[in-house]
Amino acid sequence: MKKAFSLIETIIALLVVSIFVITSTFVINRIKEISSENQHAVRLFAAKSAIFDYYMYWSSTDEITPETVTEWLQSDLGFDEFEVENIVTTNPGNDENISLIKVTLKDTLTGRGEDFYVVSYNKP
Numbered sequence: 001m002k003k004a005f006s007l008i009e010t011i012i013a014l015l016v017v018s019i020f021v022i023t024s025t026f027v028i029n030r031i032k033e034i035s036s037e038n039q040h041a042v043r044l045f046a047a048k049s050a051i052f053d054y055y056m057y058w059s060s061t062d063e064i065t066p067e068t069v070t071e072w073l074q075s076d077l078g079f080d081e082f083e084v085e086n087i088v089t090t091n092p093g094n095d096e097n098i099s100l101i102k103v104t105l106k107d108t109l110t111g112r113g114e115d116f117y118v119v120s121y122n123k124p
Helices: 007-056 066-076
Strands: 082-090 098-107 113-121
Touching (some): 007 066, 007 082, 007 113, 066 082
């Protein structure tokens, strides 16, 4: 005759299974969190790259404002979580053909801002 599991054996087996479930749930949540952070970092890099391209192929840097770049990022490219706070354009060495552009990109999800530079060459 086959003996059934005792109550203690069943409780121990349920405890082991529940430990595995709890641990795997924690690991899955952590992996999702890391994935979300990586995705956001990639979107920040893509937004910066888009701004580089925007300045490199724009005909004149005089008519570019933070509002126009932010509108372009959000409406045309779908980067709703980023906005351009400030743009400062200088001409190093008083050369009108070279523009050094300092852009402040703000992440509205985290509240952090990041400054980066773009060099634009104007055709003489």
